[in-house]
Amino acid sequence: MSRPINLLTDKKVQSAKFEKFGKRTKLTDGAGLYLDIQPSGKYWRMKYRFDGKEKTLALGVYPDVSLKLARERRTTAREQIADGIDPNEVKRDQKAAKKEQTDTFKAVAEDWLKLKKGELADSTLEVAKRRLETWAFPKLGSIPIKEIKPATVMEALRPIEEQGKHETAHRIRQRIGEIFRFAVAADRAEIDPTATLKGQLKTTPTRHRSAIINPDELGKLLKAIDAYSGHPSTRAALKLAPMLFLRPGELRNAEWAEIDLDKATWVVPGKRMKGTQKAKRAGQVPDHIVPLSTQAVEILKELKIITGHQSLVFESVKRKRPLSENTINVALKTMGYDGSVMVGHGFRATASTLLHEQNWQPEVIELQLAHKQRNQVAAAYNRSARLEERRQMMQSWSDYLFKLASKS
Numbered sequence: 001m002s003r004p005i006n007l008l009t010d011k012k013v014q015s016a017k018f019e020k021f022g023k024r025t026k027l028t029d030g031a032g033l034y035l036d037i038q039p040s041g042k043y044w045r046m047k048y049r050f051d052g053k054e055k056t057l058a059l060g061v062y063p064d065v066s067l068k069l070a071r072e073r074r075t076t077a078r079e080q081i082a083d084g085i086d087p088n089e090v091k092r093d094q095k096a097a098k099k100e101q102t103d104t105f106k107a108v109a110e111d112w113l114k115l116k117k118g119e120l121a122d123s124t125l126e127v128a129k130r131r132l133e134t135w136a137f138p139k140l141g142s143i144p145i146k147e148i149k150p151a152t153v154m155e156a157l158r159p160i161e162e163q164g165k166h167e168t169a170h171r172i173r174q175r176i177g178e179i180f181r182f183a184v185a186a187d188r189a190e191i192d193p194t195a196t197l198k199g200q201l202k203t204t205p206t207r208h209r210s211a212i213i214n215p216d217e218l219g220k221l222l223k224a225i226d227a228y229s230g231h232p233s234t235r236a237a238l239k240l241a242p243m244l245f246l247r248p249g250e251l252r253n254a255e256w257a258e259i260d261l262d263k264a265t266w267v268v269p270g271k272r273m274k275g276t277q278k279a280k281r282a283g284q285v286p287d288h289i290v291p292l293s294t295q296a297v298e299i300l301k302e303l304k305i306i307t308g309h310q311s312l313v314f315e316s317v318k319r320k321r322p323l324s325e326n327t328i329n330v331a332l333k334t335m336g337y338d339g340s341v342m343v344g345h346g347f348r349a350t351a352s353t354l355l356h357e358q359n360w361q362p363e364v365i366e367l368q369l370a371h372k373q374r375n376q377v378a379a380a381y382n383r384s385a386r387l388e389e390r391r392q393m394m395q396s397w398s399d400y401l402f403k404l405a406s407k408s
Contacts, residue, residue, distance in 0.1 A: 211346030
């Protein structure tokens with residue numbers, strides 16, 4: 001290849017101006033390189049032929065790209081042409097590779113977090129961000145999102161499992177899935193790799209209370225509950241416990257004044273929710289809204305015929321007394337489910353685990369479980385937060401339980 005003849009100087013490039021009433025000014029430098037002067041600026045270009053076609057290569061904008069750098073880029077391009085490579089193709093490949101690098105999992109996740117600001121509560125968003133920074137970014141953050149496969153996600157989740165944080169692993173898998181679905185919608189990823197991971201994570205509850213979390217085993221328990229022929233209040237409480245996943249004390253001490261069957265809503269007063277006595281006396285523990293599914297309403301309507309004449313919903317054999325603290329556990333034991341297999345409080349872990357498996361939003365599940373909020377203002381707000389989603393989830397959950405019992 002012949003050596004290019006340089007015609008331009010730094011001074012000439014610097015002083016060159018667009019001729020307002022003339023044609024676009026082009027100053028040539030030899031071997032195809034020229035400076036294209038437009039009203040918007042000065043652009044380095046290079047004309048060349050490849051496969052019999054005349055083409056133009058953009059080499060940058062002056063003064064960001066100096067005369068010296070433009071000549072270096074021209075030399076590189078001419079070497080590529082001599083090797084049978086189209087420099088424009090090289091440039092396109094480099095641009096695509098650069099875009100790929102900017103679409104790392106961390107970059108996409110940060111865009112997802114920005115999108116969710118205002119949609120999710122600040123406290124929820126902060127928890128999501130902290131979990132991603134702690135568990136997801138160290139393993140996945142620097143990887144281009146299109147290169148992440150199901151096995152890559154599992155490599156990030158297994159260490160969480162190994163620490164016994166099973167519920168955390170499920171929640172992070174769900175958040176990763178949300179980020180991927182956001183990326184797919186924006187054409188930044190092809191698929192959501194978490195979709196194939198259902199059932200791959202351990203579902204042992206993090207709490208020590210015994211709970212059944214296998215759907216087939218749960219179906220057998222639900223069928224046994226349907227067949228239970230004990231005291232009407234105990235029978236109704238047993239049927240409602242899996243549907244409502246309240247704490248045993250919140251359930252057994254229920255009063256009819258708290259329940260509106262027409263609106264299919266039960267409001268558990270804050271004084272009966274989990275919290276310190278001091279917080280309860282100060283009114284800092286909010287009431288808890290429980291949307292009632294159609295199945296739950298039917299069970300309560302039947303029970304109201306029996307106990308509706310007085311205040312307590314689940315009146316025990318001892319009149320004007322609620323079911324005892326151990327009634328549900330004793331009933332479960334008579335059905336063959338002792339404390340090592342299932343306890344009344346375990347229905348909360350059962351619901352939490354399986355609802356996460358069904359990809360319900362973690363914050364919606366947490367709200368319905370009435371887990372303690374760090375911020376009392378947020379707690380008061382969350383009394384009715386995302387109520388419509390919670391209502392849909394509770395109905396879907398009851399339908400799911402009904403199908404499990406029918407299959408067993």
